Amino acid sequence: MLANWKLKEVVLMSLLAVVFGIIYLVFLHIGNIWSSLIGPIAYEWIFGVWFLVSIVAMAIIRKPGAAVVPEVMAAAIEVMLGNAVGPRLILAGLVQGLGAEAAFAATRYRRFDLPVLIMAGVGASLFSFAYGYLLGGFSALSPWYVALMLGIRILSGAVIAGYGGSLIVNGLYATGSLRGYAIARQKRDVRV
């Protein structure tokens, strides 16, 4: 897998991980400490922001592993920064990255259009929820509450990560800065 990744692609994954990490922390997180009092459901609706990096990186690079690796890298950088959720994030990142990866793998890495990106968002939601179910002890909660959390998370994954991710990727593609990546080559082949 790694052998046919170019260094610029791997460095890009890492920088994407950083960018989306910053967006999450600076944009949405800080100052909202009181929301944590609301309980595990408080952040459910913006959970999709976590999956953005998988979807954006895969849509650009289009190689097996391009969804799961940046997600884990994002977590590893959190660890390096001294974030207390860090080490757990590495596992969480691996799991939710695999969820997104599964959707792309299901198309044999041939399709990267909106429906597939949305499926990837949903896949990440499902996998991450299963992980949260185990580690967060959701089994102790009433089924309707768990179902509500799951519903919100899937919606967030589909809308924020899937649809939002496609907005960001298309916007970025239009800037012309993705020349030299698979997305540019494939879009060009389609056009010609």
Added chain:
Amino acid sequence: MSTWLHRLNPSIKMLVTFVFIFALAFYFDPWTPLFVFIAVLVVQLLFSRINWKRWALLMLPFSLGAVGYFWTTYVFGTSDDRLETALSLSFRVFAFSSLSLLFVLTTSPMQFIMSVMQQLKLSPKLAYSLLVGYQFLPVLKDEFIQIRQVQQLRKPQVQKSTLAKLRALPSVAIPLLAGAVRKAEKTAFAMEARGFTGTRDRTYFHEVRLERFDLYFSVVLIVIFTSCLVVGATL
């Protein structure tokens, strides 16, 4: 003795942390996570030099989260003894966070990456890319703040709500990402121009080794935490 945790090989430390975080997921009594939390505190007191003020500051958000967890489980729980489960889940938050802090506060970023590369055989391509990402973090954060500022200069309106921020996300993210793509390429080329090939065929300036000490000390930690699990389960 007070440097042992800092000295412990980061890969080993990470694996020990992972194992016990996972193991704790299967306990729903309040005692086991509480014991583990206390054990972590004792271990840190004995084997590390920690700025406890910083530790408390880092724990604070998790304490609030634990409160959230407590009442959620208490109100929406299904088990026979809701109080017990609620306590268990909030202690679990404490145990997880303190275990994570035990790792994070005693491990330098460089040592961490170097060890994962040398002991867990992470590809140098990934490892050095991670270091690049880490170096760029403050730069990209500054850019992010600057982009938001100058965009507000053009479109002066206060965006307070999370939803409004989310809507404005693409217009802020795209300049930042376009810059990140360029930086990634430039940096990757600069690395390759200096002979970086991404293969394992290289030497290390920071050599991180596995020593007998790592074996002994990790066994000590495993014994301490396992006994918490065992005692908790028998109560």
Added chain:
Amino acid sequence: MAMRLHVKSVMYVSKWIEFHNVTFHYPDEDTPVLSDMSLTLSEGEKWLIKGPSGCGKSTLFFLLNGLYPEACDGEVDGTRLLFGKPYDEYRPGEISQSIATVFQDPDSQFCMPTVEEELAFTLENRSIPREEMDLQITRILEETGLTQFRTRVIQTLSGGEKQRVATACALLMNPKIVLLDEPLAHLDPLTAREYVAWFSDLQVKNGWTVLVIDHQDAIWESFFDYTLVLEETSMPPLKAKSAYAKEVKSQQDFRAEVRVPGILHEAKLEVTGGSITVLAGPNGAGKSTLLKALAGLIPKADREQSDETIGYVPQSPEFLFITPSVRQEVSFGGGLRTEEFLTKLLLEGVANSNPFAVSQGQKRRTAIAAMLNDGRPVLLLDEPTAGQDAFALHELEDALFQVAAEGTAVVVVTHDMNFAERIADSMLLLKDGVLSGPFHPANVFSDPSLLRTYRLVQPTGGARDVDVASSLESVH
């Protein structure tokens, strides 16, 4: 592609690099960026590579140091020989041991936290045993005079220091050939001169073959033996400043007093509407901070100013862009003169393009047009000249005169003293957070002690030295 080689007809014993009829295509493009290029480099030669942005200068460097075609999946035709052996017969990473490259951007060529670790990275790549590393690091630091920086964190170094460290990292490989891609673009004039002197010394000691891409070749003085021009440029006609009609009706002076605790002392400034003020001073003096503070982007700044609607164009103009086309960018603020400003700032041709996809000069002019169209009476520009070729500088100059003709008060931060001399009505000088001025430009440039204090240099070559074709004749 027009190409002129100024090679002395001297027989060299050793040809280090030979390119015969090399053509290169990027994978996403139909036209080749380099075509039918031939070039022979021999021991100890010093080459200046010139040409407008996008003519393939950097591409040529990547072909020379062997990163292309692999790194970008491009297509290369023709013969490339290094020390008589075809490029593709070298192992990955092997070529980089004889050809060192230093890049333009001091912030995008490091991957480690400290100077020492960054140097070690080069050694690790060459599989130098750990025991030898300290010795080699000490040696190169002494040779380059950087010993005091050994344990410094790279992010905390100045632009000039970073470029020297980057150079030291490259030299650690004991290269035979050194490529410098616009190493001076982000340095203040005196720092740039010092770098040139420092590098020249090293070159004499080591006898490298050197290729340098640079738009500001005057700073290099007599360093080069040869000049290679990739593609000629024809300059847009320049009008005298007086030829720009002034709309006196909207002219408005701008007065401000700002202070940024810890960075900028009480700075008082007054800029006449319709005039251009150049703000100059050494790297790290606080020039960017002053502009940001004036624009209201620094929350902790104390400021009092005659106007609050400030136009501001950051060093990366694309930070401002919110819409998918140049035209929409210009009209975004609701101004009614979109088409007029698109024409005046020479943006009609790209009006429908994505603002990120146009050239750096066009991006900046798009930002300027947007600010003008908003009717902002003050325009602040942060380093609009860095890394710009002569053509883009011409267009920028024209744009700034257009802006001033609108009655706008303009403040420009620049390190390019030739440019400053051409545009400035007055100058402000900043050092260590202390602002002085206004000065008359002629007084600044004729005062050696002022120049020294603010790390500036005299403009070279009179009013218009930007014409590539004419300056060529002076080189051999």
